[in-house]
Amino acid sequence: MSSIVNFLIYLVVTVPLLGVGIVFFIFTTPYSEFQLIREGGQVDDPVKTGAARAAAFDLGGKMLGQTLVLASAVYHSVGLLDLIVWGLVGIAFQIIVFYLFELLTPFKVVKEIPNGNVAVGQFSFILSLVTGILMASLISY
Numbered sequence: 001m002s003s004i005v006n007f008l009i010y011l012v013v014t015v016p017l018l019g020v021g022i023v024f025f026i027f028t029t030p031y032s033e034f035q036l037i038r039e040g041g042q043v044d045d046p047v048k049t050g051a052a053r054a055a056a057f058d059l060g061g062k063m064l065g066q067t068l069v070l071a072s073a074v075y076h077s078v079g080l081l082d083l084i085v086w087g088l089v090g091i092a093f094q095i096i097v098f099y100l101f102e103l104l105t106p107f108k109v110v111k112e113i114p115n116g117n118v119a120v121g122q123f124s125f126i127l128s129l130v131t132g133i134l135m136a137s138l139i140s141y
Contacts, residue, residue: 017088054122
């Protein structure tokens with residue numbers, strides 16, 4: 001029974017942390033990912049369709065990267081506070097990497113995604129995944 005209680009406690013902490021990450025990711029970009037994704041159903045407009053795909057890749061990659069960090073934090077944490085700290089560090093690191101990506105590329109990511117550049121969204125996805133794997137592997141004692 002204690003295993004189920006422990007599972008539920010960690011679930012109640014990790015799911016909101018993932019939600020906090022999504023909120024931070026959304027508010028740190030000048031475009032609305034969910035609006036772009038919603039408007040992507042207009043198949044007669046290839047820019048909107050591409051923007052939806054690019055935004056879905058971008059946000060999905062951040063979510064996946066953050067989930068990897070949280071999974072590692074659950075496995076390695078010595079308690080709930082430790083898990084929360086690592087979860088917040090993972091969110092901050094994903095945001096920092098996104099803006100480094102924006103700074104170091106010869107194009108502006110925040111303009112390319114709403115313009116339907118799916119390749120930029122896919123690259124952002126991979127970058128977020130790599131960031132999550134790296135962060136997850138760094139959490140150890």
